[in-house]
Amino acid sequence: MAHDKLMRLLNFVWLVVVFPAAGAILAAFLSHNPTVGIKALLLIEFGVAILSPLLTAIFGGGDTSHRNGGK
Numbered sequence: 882m883a884h885d886k887l888m889r890l891l892n893f894v895w896l897v898v899v900f901p902a903a904g905a906i907l908a909a910f911l912s913h914n915p916t917v918g919i920k921a922l923l924l925i926e927f928g929v930a931i932l933s934p935l936l937t938a939i940f941g942g943g944d945t946s947h948r949n950g951g952k
Contacts, residue, residue, distance in 0.1 A: 889940050901925040 904925050909918025 892940055897926075897929060901929065 901922050905918040905922035908921035909915050912918075
């Protein structure tokens with residue numbers, strides 16, 4: 882149980898912190914322009930924020946006991 886919560890937390894941290902920062906650093910490095918890196922970071926973060934309901938469903942847990950309640 883605690884292992885599952887830790888894995889969900891690490892997945893969330895990876896998706897919200899590490900992935901956007903790595904993408905921004907890579908974009909800034911490849912373009913030789915820090916402004917492009919900042920724009921890439923904002924674009925990735927806004928994408929994550931818009932898709933957060935989907936992310937909640939994915940990382941929300943495996944409890945399916947509420948489904949098919951009457952059957």
